[in-house]
Amino acid sequence: MRTKQKEPVTATWTIDGVKEALAAKKISARELAGxxxxxxxxxNPELNAYLALSxxxxxxxADKIDVLVAxxxxxxxxxxxxxxxxxxxxxxxxxxxxxxKILENYVPPYDATAVERLEAAGAxxxxxxxxxxxxxxxxxxxxxxxxxKNPVAPDRVPGGSSxxxxxxxxxxxxVASLGTDTGGSIRQPGSFCGIPxxxxxxxxxxxxxxxxxxxxxxxxxxxxxxxxxxxxxLQVIAGRDPRDSTSTTAPVPDYRAELGKPVKGxxxxxxxxxxxxxxxxxxxxxxxxxxxxxxxxxCELVDIRMPHTDYAIATYYIIATAEASSNLARYDGVRYxxxxxxxxxxxxxxxxxxxxxxxxxxxxxxxxxxxLSAGYYDAYYLKGQKVRSLIAQxxxxxxxxVDAILTPTSPVPAFKLGERTDDPLQMYLADIYTVTGSLxxxxxxxxxxxxxxxKLPVGLQIFGPAFGEGRxxxxxxxxxxxxxxxx
Amino acid sequence: xxxxxxxxxxxxxxxxxxxxxxELETYRAQIDEILEYIGKLNELDTAxxxxxxxxxxxxxxxxxxxxxxxxxxxxxxxxVLKHAPDPEPPYFRVPKVIxx
Numbered sequence: 001m002r003t004k005q006k007e008p009v010t011a012t013w014t015i016d017g018v019k020e021a022l023a024a025k026k027i028s029a030r031e032l033a034g035x036x037x038x039x040x041x042x043x044n045p046e047l048n049a050y051l052a053l054s055x056x057x058x059x060x061x062a063d064k065i066d067v068l069v070a071x072x073x074x075x076x077x078x079x080x081x082x083x084x085x086x087x088x089x090x091x092x093x094x095x096x097x098x099x100x101k102i103l104e105n106y107v108p109p110y111d112a113t114a115v116e117r118l119e120a121a122g123a124x125x126x127x128x129x130x131x132x133x134x135x136x137x138x139x140x141x142x143x144x145x146x147x148x149k150n151p152v153a154p155d156r157v158p159g160g161s162s163x164x165x166x167x168x169x170x171x172x173x174x175v176a177s178l179g180t181d182t183g184g185s186i187r188q189p190g191s192f193c194g195i196p197x198x199x200x201x202x203x204x205x206x207x208x209x210x211x212x213x214x215x216x217x218x219x220x221x222x223x224x225x226x227x228x229x230x231x232x233x234l235q236v237i238a239g240r241d242p243r244d245s246t247s248t249t250a251p252v253p254d255y256r257a258e259l260g261k262p263v264k265g266x267x268x269x270x271x272x273x274x275x276x277x278x279x280x281x282x283x284x285x286x287x288x289x290x291x292x293x294x295x296x297x298x299c300e301l302v303d304i305r306m307p308h309t310d311y312a313i314a315t316y317y318i319i320a321t322a323e324a325s326s327n328l329a330r331y332d333g334v335r336y337x338x339x340x341x342x343x344x345x346x347x348x349x350x351x352x353x354x355x356x357x358x359x360x361x362x363x364x365x366x367x368x369x370x371x372l373s374a375g376y377y378d379a380y381y382l383k384g385q386k387v388r389s390l391i392a393q394x395x396x397x398x399x400x401x402v403d404a405i406l407t408p409t410s411p412v413p414a415f416k417l418g419e420r421t422d423d424p425l426q427m428y429l430a431d432i433y434t435v436t437g438s439l440x441x442x443x444x445x446x447x448x449x450x451x452x453x454x455k456l457p458v459g460l461q462i463f464g465p466a467f468g469e470g471r472x473x474x475x476x477x478x479x480x481x482x483x484x485x486x487x
Numbered sequence: 488x489x490x491x492x493x494x495x496x497x498x499x500x501x502x503x504x505x506x507x508x509x510e511l512e513t514y515r516a517q518i519d520e521i522l523e524y525i526g527k528l529n530e531l532d533t534a535x536x537x538x539x540x541x542x543x544x545x546x547x548x549x550x551x552x553x554x555x556x557x558x559x560x561x562x563x564x565x566x567v568l569k570h571a572p573d574p575e576p577p578y579f580r581v582p583k584v585i586x587x
Contacts, residue, residue, distance in 0.1 A: 067528065110564040202542045216542055242554035248543065314525040327500060332503070334579050339572035345584050355503025362504060365496060367518050369502045383528050385538030390531065392539055424517050425524055441542040466544070 013175045015229045018081050022069050026030055029062035029069070029080030035126050036082045040126070040173050049148045049158075049167040051087050053127035054094045058082070063126045066368035066375055068122075080123035084174035085127040086165045088135050089220065090209035091115055098211050099133040099143035099161075102356030103337045111208025113244065114220050114237045121236040126174055129164030133358045134328065135180055135213045137161045138188060138430040142360040149417070152194055152457060156414040159189030162223070166193040169223045176224040176233050180210060182217045183316050184410075184434025187446035190223055191409035191459020194448050194485075195477060197223045198230050201466045202441035203248040205234075206241030214323035215246075217316075217438050227447065227477040231255040234469065250467050258470035259477040264298030266475065271385055273309040275435055279411045281383050281464055282452035287408045289487035290449040290460045290479070294406065299475075303400050306394040309436055311387050316435040318371050318384030324361075325368030331356060363424060388439050395440040399465040404475055407433050409446040409459035433461060443469045447476040448485040460484070489522035490515060 013032075027035075037055060044050050065080040085091055086155035088098045090108035097103045111119075119125060128345035132142035140148045140163025148163040150156040151171035158167040162179025166189035169177050179186040181199040190197020190456050199221045210220055222233035238252045270291060276285065295301055333352035340355045342348035357365070398405055411432055420427045436446040442463050449460035460479070464472040495515045499506050506514065568574040573581070 105570070109563045109570075112501055218494040245553050246543070308531075311528055311531065314528050317521060318525060330500075333572055334581055335567070336570050337572070342575065342582060345582050348582050349503040353503055353506075357504075359510070362506065362510065363514050363517060365502050365504060366498050366506075366514055367521060369498045370518070371500060372492065374500060380522075380525065382538055383533060385540065386530050386533035386536040387531060388539040389536050390533070425520055428521070439539075 012172060012225060014226060015078065015081050015175060015224070015232050016239045017341060017395065019075055019079055022065065022080050023075065025069065027211070029065035029124060030059060033058045033082055033126065033343070036126055037281050038174065043171055043173060046154070047149050047151060047167055047171060048146050049130055049164040049171065049173065050084065050127045051097060051099070051130050051145055051164070052095045054091065054125055057090050058124045061119060064214070065122055065124070072218050076120070076122035077236060077399070079117060081175050083118055083121050083123045083128050084129045084165060084168045084177040085115055086131050086162050086177070086179045088131060088180055088211045088213070089115060089178060089328055090211065094128060096128065097145070098135070099131045100356065100358065100361070101143060101144045102331050102352070106337050108209070110209060111372060113206040115209065117237050118233070122202060129162070129168055129177060131164055132161035134324070135182055135185055135221065136213070136324070136360050137362055139182065139191070139415070139420065140164065141417065142358060144358055147417055148253065149393040150193060150414050153414055153455060156295060156416055157192065159192035159410075161185040163189050166190055166195060167198065167225050169193070170195050170227060174231055176222055178200065178210050178220055178237070179223055181219050181221055181438065182214050182320060183438050184431040186221045186223065186436050187409050189446055190446040191457065192414040194457030195223055195225055196227050196230050196445060196480070197221070197448045198234060198445040198470050198472070199443060200234055200238060201443045202470065203246055203250070203329040204443070204467065205237050206244040206247045208241055210464065211318070212327040214320040215327065216323060216350060217320060227473060227480050228256065228259055230445070231259060231473045231477070253470050255470055255473050258474040259476055263294070263475055263478045265301045266404065267402040268294055268303050269302050269304035269398050269405040271304050271306040271309065271398070271405060273306045274407040278429070278432070279408065280413060281412060282414060282456075283408055283458050286450040286452065286458040286487060287460055290484055291406055292455060293479060293482050293484050293487060294475075297478060304398050304401060304405070306398060306436070308387065308390045308394050312391055312436045312439060313432055313456055315384045315387045316439060317367070317428055317430070318380050318440070319388060321364040321368030322372050322381050323368070325372065326364045328365055336408060381469065391436055392440040393465070395437075395442055397467070403464075404468070404471055405463040406424060407461045407463070409461040413452055413456035413458060421460070429483045441471050442466050445472050445476045447479055450485065450487040488519060490519050508537070
């Protein structure tokens with residue numbers, strides 16, 4: 001018999017769509033979560049994007065939402081919205097491995113503030129997403145639990161380090177997700193998987209419960225299928241948290257109110273320094289077409305220079321590895337995670353860390369310890385901190401002339417699995433356009449900007465000044481509405 | 488060559504990190520290449536540049552104040568110990584530290 005079964009329709013849910021469907025009683029939150037779990041069961045074995053699921057927690061939360069619906073009560077902003085959390089963000093009672101063997105069985109005794117806030121806003125947490133080990137990587141191939149496949153092109157990487165968080169949204173296995181960005185780890189996978197992905201300003205989102213990689217750079221931010229949903233999730237997680245002294249009290253504006261405001265006359269900087277050698281010709285064509293869209297909308301394009309851009313990767317890999325070597329000192333086999341027995345305390349430390357960490361993490365610990373060690377501190381770490389000032393200065397100066405900056409998110413589209421794993425430096429260079437904003441502390445979004453030959457997604461990056469998230473979202477939304485995703 | 492085998496051994500010891508012979512040579516060569524690349528920072532004269540020790544600007548920092556120092560109930564010890572590799576409540580057990 002050759003009765004060909006119809007492909008199941010993959011509904012692309014949006015946050016508003018979920019809310020309307022719930023309010024109209026077309027579906028219950030419990031049924032919706034169930035549908036997502038069914039889809040995850042079918043697709044995840046191939047994608048490897050989820051590492052752990054939390055169906056009990058999801059059901060409990062969904063039932064709470066269904067009670068609100070039944071009682072005709074007002075629904076919170078993320079009521080019943082199925083979301084996924086990157087596995088470096090703590091979830092009480094659900095394994096949080098950081099993609100590492102050293103935390104293979106770690107179950108956090110508390111929730112990260114961002115997770116707590118999502119749930120308080122009605123979101124249903126489906127599970128934890130795969131990522132590069134301790135968020136160190138640009139392809140998700142450094143996960144101890146295997147690489148994630150790009151749902152758009154399964155022979156290719158989804159980007160990293162938040163590859164799983166990007167893939168689940170792109171594949172319709174979550175409506176939104178949280179990732180973390182240290183040097184591009186939200187924006188680059190967003191660009192590789194063809195969805196919007198945002199990193200707010202340093203200090204905008206609480207990092208309480210985020211397992212630290214590089215504390216002067218790490219930020220939590222959202223992925224979603226459209227810019228409005230990105231704005232909605234950021235709204236929920238942003239704002240001061242007394243449990244994170246680096247989270248600021250700067251007021252959180254109503255981001256959704258910024259969307260739809262006219263963009264005519266907004267000055268956009270185009271830094272020549274981001275359009276140099278090494279950029280894929282297909283990416284360049286799409287980005288140029290994307291910039292044209294802004295021009296058509298009446299934005300004013302301004303040529304600017306950011307002369308220290310070329311030094312950003314070198315600076316980043318000093319600072320990020322130095323901080324990582326310090327942050328990762330806590331994995332000693334004493335309080336949590338893996339322990340490999342040794343005949344003394346020190347030998348237990350050495351063996352545990354040697355066996356528990358993967359290659360990229362060890363490489364960065366060695367490099368980071370080296371640049372901080374006696375005799376090398378001034379030449380590397382201090383030098384890096386000084387050049388970081390110059391890179392931040394590039395942004396300060398640019399924002400005296402323009403309101404936002406447009407660049408490509410990545411010099412290349414999603415590359416093939418295995419293509420770059422043997423050459424760490426080549427892998428690092430994939431972050432060349434994203435690390436600058438990370439070092440400067442400014443917000444940035446990657447928004448879909450066409451697909452090369454109709455296949456591989458390209459991301460356009462929009463940087464705003466510190467705490468200028470509203471402007472960044474406004475521009476990204478206008479671009480999306482003007483058909484930016486299909487230039 | 489920017490980094491020697493001895494340097495890597497010394498640093499691995501500082502970081503309490505066991506490396507196999509194979510890892511030692513692989514990382515040495517890769518880190519050497521990375522340090523070579525990082526060397527491009529020397530093109531910049533930074534004699535008069537202040538290091539960026541804080542990401543937030545001064546007025547943003549004033550925002551990011553410390554919370555009030557209040558005693559808050561935090562009864563997670565049992566839960567925490569449950570996940571320790573070798574707990575002996577209320578302690579974590581480790582290999583013998585002091586030889587007698």
